[in-house]
Amino acid sequence: MEQPDKRHIIFYTVLELIREKGFHGTPMSMIAGRANVAAGTIYHYFESKDVLLVELYQFIKNQVVEIISETETSSEKYDEQFYNLWANLYNFYINNPNVLGFFEQFVNSPYYKDELADANVCALRGTLLGFFRKGIESKMLMPLRPEILSALFHGSVITMAKMHRLRKVVLEGEEIKDVIDACWRSVTHAGTSYPEQSNLKIKLNKMEHENGKV
Amino acid sequence: MEQPDKRHIIFYTVLELIREKGFHGTPMSMIAGRANVAAGTIYHYFESKDVLLVELYQFIKNQVVEIISETETSSEKYDEQFYNLWANLYNFYINNPNVLGFFEQFVNSPYYKDELADANVCALRGTLLGFFRKGIESKMLMPLRPEILSALFHGSVITMAKMHRLRKVVLEGEEIKDVIDACWRSVTHAGTSYPEQSNLKIKLNKMEHENGKV
DNA sequence: CCATGCCGATTGAATGTTCATTCGGTTATT
DNA sequence: AATAACCGAATGAACATTCAATCGGCATGG
Numbered sequence: 090m091e092q093p094d095k096r097h098i099i100f101y102t103v104l105e106l107i108r109e110k111g112f113h114g115t116p117m118s119m120i121a122g123r124a125n126v127a128a129g130t131i132y133h134y135f136e137s138k139d140v141l142l143v144e145l146y147q148f149i150k151n152q153v154v155e156i157i158s159e160t161e162t163s164s165e166k167y168d169e170q171f172y173n174l175w176a177n178l179y180n181f182y183i184n185n186p187n188v189l190g191f192f193e194q195f196v197n198s199p200y201y202k203d204e205l206a207d208a209n210v211c212a213l214r215g216t217l218l219g220f221f222r223k224g225i226e227s228k229m230l231m232p233l234r235p236e237i238l239s240a241l242f243h244g245s246v247i248t249m250a251k252m253h254r255l256r257k258v259v260l261e262g263e264e265i266k267d268v269i270d271a272c273w274r275s276v277t278h279a280g281t282s283y284p285e286q287s288n289l290k291i292k293l294n295k296m297e298h299e300n301g302k303v
Numbered sequence: 304m305e306q307p308d309k310r311h312i313i314f315y316t317v318l319e320l321i322r323e324k325g326f327h328g329t330p331m332s333m334i335a336g337r338a339n340v341a342a343g344t345i346y347h348y349f350e351s352k353d354v355l356l357v358e359l360y361q362f363i364k365n366q367v368v369e370i371i372s373e374t375e376t377s378s379e380k381y382d383e384q385f386y387n388l389w390a391n392l393y394n395f396y397i398n399n400p401n402v403l404g405f406f407e408q409f410v411n412s413p414y415y416k417d418e419l420a421d422a423n424v425c426a427l428r429g430t431l432l433g434f435f436r437k438g439i440e441s442k443m444l445m446p447l448r449p450e451i452l453s454a455l456f457h458g459s460v461i462t463m464a465k466m467h468r469l470r471k472v473v474l475e476g477e478e479i480k481d482v483i484d485a486c487w488r489s490v491t492h493a494g495t496s497y498p499e500q501s502n503l504k505i506k507l508n509k510m511e512h513e514n515g516k517v
Numbered sequence: 518c519c520a521t522g523c524c525g526a527t528t529g530a531a532t533g534t535t536c537a538t539t540c541g542g543t544t545a546t547t
Numbered sequence: 548a549a550t551a552a553c554c555g556a557a558t559g560a561a562c563a564t565t566c567a568a569t570c571g572g573c574a575t576g577g
Contacts, residue, residue: 107411108411109413110413111326111408111411111412111413112325112326112327112408112411112412113326113327113412114412114413190411193407193408193410193411194325194326194407194408194411196407197321197322197325197326197404197407197408198325198326198327198328199323199324199325199328231481231485233478233481233482233485234472234478236466236471236472237463237472237474237478237481237482240462240463240466240471240472241459241462241463241482241485241486243462244458244459244461244462244463245455245458245459245462245489247458247462248454248455248457248458248459248461248462249451249454249455249458252450252454257450257454258448258450258451258454260451264447264448264451267445267447267451268447268451268455271445271447271455271489271490272455272489274488274489274493275459275485275486275488275489276485
């Protein structure tokens with residue numbers, strides 16, 4: 090109830106257009122057209138284009154934080170949490186293919202500077218770092234700085250998701266497990282065992298959609 | 304002699320501005336100003352802004368191709384080539400911090416569509432794939448699709464370089480070796496040994512610079 | 518059950534600004 | 548002197564944003 094649906098329609102439209110046309114190349118008029126809304130209406134919901142983009146960024150980022158903390162607070166064994174986290178994030182990016190492109194452009198824009206100090210970013214980083222710190226302390230993971238392990242982990246998710254989006258590498262069947270194995274090997278001591286397949290709980294994480302229109 | 308220096312000055316200026324201001328947010332007038340050149344002069348060298356950006360992209364991409372094929376055709380042992388490749392690419396991105404941001408924005412722009420079929424991209428992909436195929440055939444690497452190994456490899460370079468640029472993780476001393484070890488573990492069978500430190504030949508890969516100006 | 522007034526949502530033409538590009542003229546190079 | 552490099556004010560198109568006008572639902576009172 091809080092925010093009418095139109096806000097979200099605009100969000101999804103922007104996401105879509107930015108993937109198609111890039112960060113420039115999507116004027117407000119085009120957003121309005123695609124969202125079946127008058128130009129003025131957008132300004133009823135968002136102060137300016139800048140604000141729209143920043144709020145869209147936060148909207149998505151919160152969903153990522155959600156996924157991480159949900160998976161991270163489950164009570165599974167550490168290695169299972171690790172696998173689930175990888176797979177859940179991967180699925181999120183796969184199922185929301187517009188998100189990665191938007192993120193990359195946002196991060197490289199002037200908007201992002203203000204965001205760096207943002208509380209939620211810290212929450213995100215904090216949660217993930219905590220997860221890896223725990224792994225290091227329990228001698229499960231390599232004794233490297235948690236920032237490094239965290240980067241390797243998230244980097245491999247992002248990379249595989251990007252490959253998927255560009256249709257360069259689409260993981261099939263067992264391959265997704267193979268890749269997570271590789272990621273697990275990279276952050277653990279040689280010889281550490283892999284978790285039982287059967288315990289993994291992987292979610293789809295698709296954002297609700299449909300333009301309201303056809 | 305072929306292309307006067309001014310072309311390169313413009314290239315580096317654009318690279319710099321795009322990191323600062325983002326892909327939009329850098330008008331031609333600003334490029335001209337920063338490069339100490341009149342607006343019209345840019346059009347003496349480049350047909351349009353679009354062409355300028357595409358040519359800049361190709362200019363940088365060729366340097367990356369250069370690094371890869373140079374390292375790859377050296378006669379070291381496979382594992383040493385692997386380490387050198389990682390380190391050389393990492394150093395290139397570290398020493399040219401404007402490049403990654405530009406790449407990410409370019410790839411997510413409409414310009415990129417035309418580039419996908421480009422011969423050099425195929426050369427790049429081909430070379431790297433060949434390198435991993437070789438590793439798989441010699442049983443050195445895991446029997447996964449070379450595309451996957453290649454993605455994991457390049458992904459970890461890019462991720463660490465990005466972390467460096469954002470000052471989130473700056474690898475110090477032994478850490479760079481630790482990270483390459485991790486990457487090596489991820490693509491090899493458990494128990495495969497690491498190369499001798501002493502044989503590694505790592506280059507700096509800094510693009511020549513200086514604005515011509517202060 | 519209708520009439521009236523209220524208010525947020527919505528519209529899209531109009532406005533002013535920013536920007537890529539042009540071009541007539543100037544300077545440097547041969 | 549001829550050609551190439553360079554300049555920067557002028558041009559016109561594209562764009563973000565504004566705003567006066569309309570819509571539509573809903574509450575009140577007759």
